[in-house]
Amino acid sequence: MVSSSKGESASDGENSSGDAPESDSKRLFTEGEKVLAFHGPRIYEAKVQKAEIRKKEWRYFVHYLGWNKNWDEWVGKDRLMKHTEENILKQQAVDKKAGVDKNTKSGRSAHTKPKSSADAKVDKDEPKTTSAKGKKRKADSGIEENPATDKLIKIHIPPNLKKQLVDDWEHITQQNKLVKLPRSPTVDDILRKYLEYKSKKDGVMTEAVGEILNGLRGYFDKALPTILLYKKERQQCRDAISDNTSPSSIYGAEHLLRLFVKLPELLGYVKVEEETLIRLQQKLLDFLKFLQNNESTFFVAVYDGPKVTEGSSKGNKDN
Structure with a gap:
């Protein structure tokens, strides 16, 4: 996953200052809504934290549930899906085809067993949850735990x-x-x-x-x-x-x-x-x-x- 920086967020805001407002009817997702988000080849559970018109279209600032906030980013509607049973099955199918399960190290196994109340505690218990999930993420990628996680360099891929x-x-x-x-x-x-x-x-x-x-x-x-x-x-x-x-x-x-x-x-x-x-x-x-x-x-x-x-x-x- 590629994280977005606070500087990028501020820049997007400046670029959208002159945009003509769109109707609320075109906003597909609301602040606080739990969604499924595409990031690279995978689909992750996420939460919409902000919804704003940027460059004449609705953009959504999402937090990937169970991941460090360094990965939060602005995305368009094409990167998001409603958190429905049908889309959860699609997410699980993508994981299965990618060979992701509890016994592999190619991705997160959390999606094979969707959470409900536990997800709601992610943002409230950030220090503890981030630490645990951060270790899982590094284990999945084949990289040992990195104590400098909060100082990761930000690389915005076009x-x-x-x-x-x-x-x-x-x-x-x-x-x-x-x-x-x-x-x-x-x-x-x-x-x-x-x-x-x-x-x-x-x-x-x-x-x-x-x-x-x-x-x-x-x-x-x-x-x-x-x-x-x-x-x-x-x-x-x-x-x-x-x-x-x-x-x-x-x-x-x-x-x-x-x-x-x-x-x-x-x-x-x-x-x-x-x-x-x-x-x-x-x-x-x-x-x-x-x-x-x-x-x-x-x-x-x-x-x-x-x-x-x-x-x-x-x-x-x-x-």
Whole structure:
């Protein structure tokens, strides 16, 4: 999940000051309403905290129940569903298809057993509940507990790239397709193109940009096999990556974008000054804009069919 900052919230408010008001009849969700919210490939229980007209349409500030408030964000109506029995079944179906249950570490198991009164206590018991759920979230992602959770760097992924993440999830988990490997351009190619872009734009290349790109490459190579792959992609990864090759020379923009969802948590372990984190955040956002501006070139248009047979897929079920 990608969290939204208070600064982003304030900015949205300023941008909407001149918008023409819409009728209340167009507001689909009300403040305090419990809803189901799409975030990346998953559907989570959430609570609408605010409902305002922003950029001529209703936007909703949601809190994901059982999650730290750092993940609170403004979303549009296309990201929300009514909390009905029918939609809960849809949520559970999505979890099942993604392989999420009590025995896996690929997602939260709380949705397999919807809560009622317990959910109402989440906001009232924030310190205790956040701590417990925070540990669960980190266990699910394969990352140990991070004591710096409240100081996570905020990375706002542009809407087009968020849609790219959702489409990526749907192709792989719902349509049983894979990204054809090796990709072109690769992650290494994209980082090099960004370096060239910055050099031409700024007229000079600072060491800081080069260091950040090297850091991204290092994080990507280490994170891809452990936390950036869906279950159906693991066999493909084992076939594609050998001892003398790195993921950044095989994979492309689709998997690189997934890294930015995990980066806030990964960077939480790095002990740096707050001012340095702010500068890093700005540079990462600039890189995401570069990805967005080159979306048609960097991201694959068509996914391939599965590279493993039904039998071999079952054989690797528990891997």
